[in-house]
Amino acid sequence: MLILITNDDGINAPALLPLKKAVDTVAETLVFAPDHNWSASGHPKTMHKPLRADPITFPDGSQGFVSTAPPPDCVALALLGISTRRPDMVVSGINHGANLGYDVFYSGTVAAAVEATIEGLPAIAFSRTLSEDDMGEVVSKVKFPLIPIEIDYPPITAFCARLIQQAMEHGLPKNIFLNVNIPGVPWAEIKGVELTRLGRRIYCDELVTRQDPRGRSYYWIGGSPPKGVNEHGTDIWAVKNNLISITPLNLDMTDHSQLESLKGWEI
16 A cells, blocks of 8 residues: 655654654555645645645655645645555644644644545544643744654654554545544553544633834734643543544534524524
8 A cells, every 4th residue: 555644744844754664664655745834724725826846855765745735735736646656545744742622623734634535545643742841842932843852753653553554454434534642751651542532622822912113013823832621531631641542533524413403493
């Protein structure tokens, strides 16, 4: 099988090549990644300007592509023919930072997996939560990429490769992809794996207003890092308890219970 690997942290993200190296043990791989960070970009689809995708050679001699496209369009470009061989599966990540609860609606990492699922391919989005040390770095640097000093990637990527192999063997139903979050603690402190549902994120956004030299106001959306409701069985609860969270997500967001309720409206 050929597995397409992308991310939203960009081609220079430190987790990208360790993930590729691990996935190389279970399948052929093709890296097709953005040329810069697209964190919290959601699911953009580029229709109003041209995109570039340039061949790149990695230190192991393998070939890939670096693109001006956002993560979902990296997947689209590969599937539309830039890759001479159509991938059989898409893996996105490993994101530097959690994608828990409502984060999935903002995440470029998850968006790449969604794009693959729309195209009928199995997909997995991998993220690693920020540790307390990482969070200190976020507060002090406030810039991308937010890279911790040192992460022991081999055990993390080995787990990712095992899960990918299981997904290849068992398959995933139509419209379903997996959202995986790995706690930001040393591997020895991880207690296991939990199958979870999405939790409830609490965002602590604040409006920051400033003025440019001409006296016009401009704005930043700032605030402290998001929190979450620590409810048993959710992805937020699992990561809080040093468990790897695996959440199957369905593209069909229809609330079928409300269909009957809406029939009672005078529309």
